[in-house]
Amino acid sequence: MYEARKNLGRALARECPAEDCDIVIPIPDSGNSAALGFSEASGIPYEVGMIRNHYVGRTFIQPSQFIRDFRVKVKLNPIREVLKDKRIVIVEDSIVRGTTSRIRMKTLRDAGAKEIHMRVSCPPLRHPCFYGIDFPTRKELIASKYSIKKIRDFIRADSLEYLSLEGMLNAMPLPKNHFCTACFSGDYPTKLPKRLGKGILE
Numbered sequence: 210m211y212e213a214r215k216n217l218g219r220a221l222a223r224e225c226p227a228e229d230c231d232i233v234i235p236i237p238d239s240g241n242s243a244a245l246g247f248s249e250a251s252g253i254p255y256e257v258g259m260i261r262n263h264y265v266g267r268t269f270i271q272p273s274q275f276i277r278d279f280r281v282k283v284k285l286n287p288i289r290e291v292l293k294d295k296r297i298v299i300v301e302d303s304i305v306r307g308t309t310s311r312i313r314m315k316t317l318r319d320a321g322a323k324e325i326h327m328r329v330s331c332p333p334l335r336h337p338c339f340y341g342i343d344f345p346t347r348k349e350l351i352a353s354k355y356s357i358k359k360i361r362d363f364i365r366a367d368s369l370e371y372l373s374l375e376g377m378l379n380a381m382p383l384p385k386n387h388f389c390t391a392c393f394s395g396d397y398p399t400k401l402p403k404r405l406g407k408g409i410l411e
Contacts, residue, residue, distance in 0.1 A: 211242050216380035217330040217372060218246025218300060225370035226251060227298045227326045234258035234292075236301045236313065237285065243330040244300035251298075258292050258299075258317070259285045285313065293321030299366075301329050307351035310364040318365075327364070329371045332393040333357065339401065340389065 221243065233253045235244035238261055248255035262284050297317070304310050310327070317325055333352030347353045351360055361369035374393050378385045391397040 213380065213382060214242035214302075214330070215246035215249075216382075217377060218243035218248075219250040220246075220376045220380040221300070221328050221330050221372045222247040222250035224372060224376050225328050227253070227328065227368070229296060230298045230324070230326055231295045232256040232258070232291070233298045233300060236299060237261040239302040240300045240330070243302060247298065247300050247328065253298060256291050257288065258297065259287050261285055285316065287316055287320035289320045292317060294323050295321075296324040296326070297322050298326050298328055301327060303331050303334055304329055304351065304360065304364075305334060306349055307360055307363050310366075314365045324367045326368045327361075327366045327370075329369070331377055332371050332374045333360075334392050336392050336395045338392045339397070340391075342392070 228251075230253055233244050233248040233251070233255050234257065235241045237257075237259060245255055247253070299313075299317070301310065314325055314327075334350050335347075335353045337347050337350070351363070355363070357369055357371065372380075374390060378388065378390070381388065389398055
């Protein structure tokens with residue numbers, strides 16, 4: 210998994226470069242390996258710009274927006290000495306609703322980041338998952354409603370780019386047909402029942 214995530218970061222750097230940036234930082238811990246790969250492929254130095262509080266669980270699966278926002282604020286703490294006056298590439302593993310990313314952008318700017326260029330090591334999440342991953346309804350997935358430009362404006366990044374589906378699959382150690390890509394493409398490997406629960410396809 211570590212090598213696969215580093216490969217995603219390398220592919221991301223090739224597809225979505227950020228040449229004028231000073232440092233690459235991950236969103237810990239999920240973005241750590243991809244950020245290392247991005248740094249290796251781009252030559253931009255890797256830095257730890259945020260420290261994670263390991264007593265706070267995953268934020269996107271919390272039951273309400275209020276709880277998600279609160280936990281985001283206490284989960285990651287910026288290192289001002291690393292970020293001040295820097296043009297940074299921030300590597301994230303995914304964007305679900307966009308609200309968490311928006312809060313993180315503000316935190317980084319408040320800590321002194323001069324520019325923030327977000328790179329995401331997967332394609333946009335546009336469709337719900339029905340196979341065990343706790344993705345919300347389609348109406349809550351920001352990429353199902355908005356263009357990348359509008360998502361960039363919403364989260365208040367200076368630039369935003371995602372790894373392509375082809376780039377993601379080519380970075381994997383197994384053949385492409387070994388992976389489900391329904392949450393990116395909407396091409397589900399099994400036929401969906403007409404009723405999956407209230408609002409699930411909204």
